Amino acid sequence: MKAMLTAAARNENKIPQQPSMERQKSATSIISKLSNSSATTAATGGGGDTEKADKPIKLPMNLFAKRPSMWNSVNKLLTKEKPPAPVRKLENTYRMEPQHEYEFKSQEVRGVIEDIFKIRLKDETYEQKRANNLARNLAEVIKIRVKKLNMPRHKLVVFCVIGSRQEQCLRLGSRCVWDDKTDDFASASYQNGSIFAVATVYGIYFE
Incomplete structure (x- = not known):
């Protein structure tokens, strides 16, 4: 049980900083997983199950992946180079004297x-x-x-x-x-x- 808590603490230190609500959700899910794992270990017993329970829990890395911001997409559209304006071609007036x-x-x-x-x-x-x-x-x-x-x-x-x-x-x-x-x-x-x-x-x- 001590080894599981140590591994969970290490994984928690590696998790990037998230907003307060997401941190609470992450901590709640980790605690629930730890409680479920300890309950399973206590119920089954045995040396082999204890060795499996001592292994750290691997959390999905994409859970805390940074999502692209909407403002970055808008900025790319605004800074995109505009094509040059077409050159206007005017017809010759063939005027030989001033108005x-x-x-x-x-x-x-x-x-x-x-x-x-x-x-x-x-x-x-x-x-x-x-x-x-x-x-x-x-x-x-x-x-x-x-x-x-x-x-x-x-x-x-x-x-x-x-x-x-x-x-x-x-x-x-x-x-x-x-x-x-x-x-x-x-x-x-x-x-x-x-x-x-x-x-x-x-x-x-x-x-």
């Missing part, structure tokens, strides 16, 4: 140039060292503002000239090879007591 609302807006572009000149050059004085960078910055600002006028598929080219005002005469001209129906330009100038500036924006329609 009316997307044509080059010369008047609006000219107004943008004049507004930028008034704000940036109102109190500006001409300095030869700063003139180059000033012209580049003005051209970049004009291009950014013109892009917001919603003229898609137009390539923009901005040309800006800054010089010292000394009562001289200056004329600027340009030649372009383009389509008069789709391509256009806008130009504006500004001057104060010390500086003058001229900017031209060319809009070339990209087929």
Whole structure:
């Protein structure tokens, strides 16, 4: 009987930790098995039966096996890589000219140039060292503002000239090879007591 209790204690130590209700059920089943075995031994007697009763009771290992959690299955489904979205293929429009609302807006572009000149050059004085960078910055600002006028598929080219005002005469001209129906330009100038500036924006329609 002592050997049976020792073996049962060893097996109980090897059993993984279970919730309180399952532990109580396991302990109850072990005690009932031990009581049944001791009762059988006491009733039958004999050396051979005693040797059989001294052997430890083997419990099924799958009784306390860890079951897969539902959250693990859900996590696998959520983390599963999604297939890439199909690429949308659009038919060619074969449009060779812009729609009316997307044509080059010369008047609006000219107004943008004049507004930028008034704000940036109102109190500006001409300095030869700063003139180059000033012209580049003005051209970049004009291009950014013109892009917001919603003229898609137009390539923009901005040309800006800054010089010292000394009562001289200056004329600027340009030649372009383009389509008069789709391509256009806008130009504006500004001057104060010390500086003058001229900017031209060319809009070339990209087929």
